[in-house]
Amino acid sequence: MGVFTSHMRCIMQLFAFNLHNQLVAAVHAEKHCDYICLECQKAVRLRGGRHRQKHYYHLQINQACSLHRKSMEHIQVQTYLYHLLPENDCVLECPFPTVSRIADVVWKSKKLIFEVQCSPITQEEVQNRCQDYRSCGYEIIWILHEKTFNRWKLCAAEVFLQDQTHYFTNMNKEGKGMIYDCYASIERGVRKKRMKPVEVQLNLPTLLNESGKNLPQFLKKRLETWHLHFEGDLVTRFFNQAYDFQEIISIEQKNETKPLTWIQAAKYALYFCIMRPYRLVFQLFLEKHSN
Incomplete structure (x- = not known):
């Protein structure tokens, strides 16, 4: 793409659909061909070249289209x-x-x-x-x-x-x-x-129905209030792979000014080291039989 200085807002439309409903970047578009605005569905065409960044413009001015206001x-x-x-x-x-x-x-x-x-x-x-x-x-x-x-x-x-x-x-x-x-x-x-x-x-969306009994407080709250999670987020990482949850627990401890007992620490270790592998096996089983 062409140079776009940091203080400028995006008043240029850089993407549009072709007549086959495929997304086309302005740098790959052809001049004198009609494209479709992502928002208002009106006709746009390519403008720009060597000394000006390529972008789309509306063939007829459409004040109702707010796409140009997006950064x-x-x-x-x-x-x-x-x-x-x-x-x-x-x-x-x-x-x-x-x-x-x-x-x-x-x-x-x-x-x-x-x-x-x-x-x-x-x-x-x-x-x-x-x-x-x-x-x-x-x-x-x-x-x-x-x-x-x-x-x-x-x-x-x-x-x-x-x-x-x-x-x-x-x-x-x-x-x-x-x-x-x-x-x-x-x-x-x-x-x-x-x-x-x-x-x-x-x-990769995922639904989790894990019990929040032995989880850090922030995970409990997410499981109770978030309707959906995605692979890689903090909740799925806690269940699927190693993460610095001990540091999170320590932070929560300090916030609550209440020390973690050895029984609570043992529960966290048991949940993370034993329950997690069973969950992974169950997830692989579901994926295998859902195809």
Whole structure:
């Protein structure tokens, strides 16, 4: 892609569908050919060249189309998901007329909506979107960009999303970066301690019905409130592979100012070292017989 200075917002449309409903980047498009806008479904064509970044423009000005207001990072995350999810099962800028919404990314067969959020948003708007999409039979997964979210202090929207499936992203204007999960010790709306982020595979959803009896507090809360998890996130890593859960437990201990007894420590070790292998065997059995 051409140079895009850091202080500029994305007012150029860099992706569109061809007449076969295939996503085409502007750098691969042909001039004098019609393409389809991701949001308003109107005709767009290629513009630009050697001294100007290639981009699409509407053949007829459409003030109702808000795609130009989306940042480059937002569009790159959408494009990443489009290529990650199963072909012909993913829709970008999918309209939901009954609730007057347009979803960023929809995984049709799974009834999942991925909502990308790079700019500030109110708690009320987050709640309304969740309610609207669920009324249509879809579950919503929020992807929050770290340029606005996952900062020192939680905004009201983030406080609400603690009980909803959400992850973060650091994807830049060139499409480099990842979607990740990250443990943070939160006290009075402030992140006191953060651990290393771990990449999440959003093409691998999983339902967990594990008992929360012997789990760290943050895992208990997620299992109780999140409707869905994905491979690579903190919950699946706890059950499937080694992770620094002892450090998390230690952080929770300090927050509660209550020492961990040797019996509790033994329970954690028993759960992690014995129950986890049985769960993996059961999961492999299900995968084998579900094909």
